[in-house]
Amino acid sequence: MNNRRNIFFYALHQEGMQAKLDQLYELAKRYDFNIVESSKNANIIVSIGGDGTFLQAVRQTGFREDCLYAGISTGGTLSMYCDFHIDDTSKMIEAMTTEQIEVRKYPTIEVTVDNQTSFHCLNEFSIRSGIIKTFVMDVFIDDKHFETFRGDGMIFATPTGSTAYNKSVNGAVVDPMLPCIQVSEMASLNNNRYRTLGSSFIVSGQRRLVLKIVQDGNDYPAMGMDNEALSIQHVEKVEAKLSDKVIKTVKLKDNSFWEKVKRSFL
Structure with a gap:
């Protein structure tokens, strides 16, 4: 961090935050x-809050x-994107003054x-029915109907993101060193007449996914990008x-992705 000296702090307006x-x-x-x-003049951007604040x-x-x-947690524990806690300044000082940090690169999806x-x-990215009616979409992988x-x-x-919304619908937790996209279904309809894969599946980062929404009156879906509505x-x-665009974050040498998974879920 010796060559990065301009810091921008991002925080939500909450009671007690200014202190x-x-x-x-x-x-x-x-x-x-x-x-x-201004964040435009920064080469370090620090969020104060939780994972939601980091995403924002x-x-x-x-x-x-x-x-x-870098993410600083203000909650009870550290989280997936927050390597520091607001009350543990010693770890922040150590990161500032020693070589105990590495750069972690997180992939992004372009939609x-x-x-x-x-x-x-x-x-x-999530897409859901906007009304109380079955949502119908044709799924293509590299222009071939799946x-x-x-x-x-x-x-x-x-x-x-496999540890977030995806995990809540029984998707797999995926190592971030694998460049890929995981597709997970929400309440798919499977019977003698209709059939989907019925499970999550993972495609290479070289693949292109396309959803064509069947225009049957349910073509006004609710869509989300991370924790924000579209x-x-x-x-x-x-x-x-x-995407080719990656997000670089602080990685402490004793805080790998799988150590975070263990801390958060086990």
């Missing part, structure tokens, strides 16, 4: 870091590849809706692929 920020400002200045008012920090600052992201609107996701899905919706998750109404086609 915590003041402590971080003092700590950063003590070790000769420059606190900047990355999105609100434009998924920058030329800076390093395009109706060949017009494109955006990135660090955790997942299945006709009927159910509540689908999730496209990155490896790091305000697009009528939808006919969604394309997704693993």
